[in-house]
Amino acid sequence: MVDSQQATLSIRRQCEQLGLNRASFYYQTASESALNLELMRLFAKRSVCRH
Numbered sequence: 505m506v507d508s509q510q511a512t513l514s515i516r517r518q519c520e521q522l523g524l525n526r527a528s529f530y531y532q533t534a535s536e537s538a539l540n541l542e543l544m545r546l547f548a549k550r551s552v553c554r555h
Contacts, residue, residue, distance in 0.1 A: 506518045519526045
């Protein structure tokens with residue numbers, strides 16, 4: 505695990521030692537909007553009702 509508070513090794517060095525791309529360390533997933541979640545719920549409910 506990469507520790508951003510680590511004083512002796514930089515994040516770049518820690519990622520290198522773990523074989524982890526540094527961009528992967530900073531990547532944050534985007535969350536779904538409330539509208540999208542509601543639409544997915546409605547589609548799922550509709551598909552269950554059809555079977």
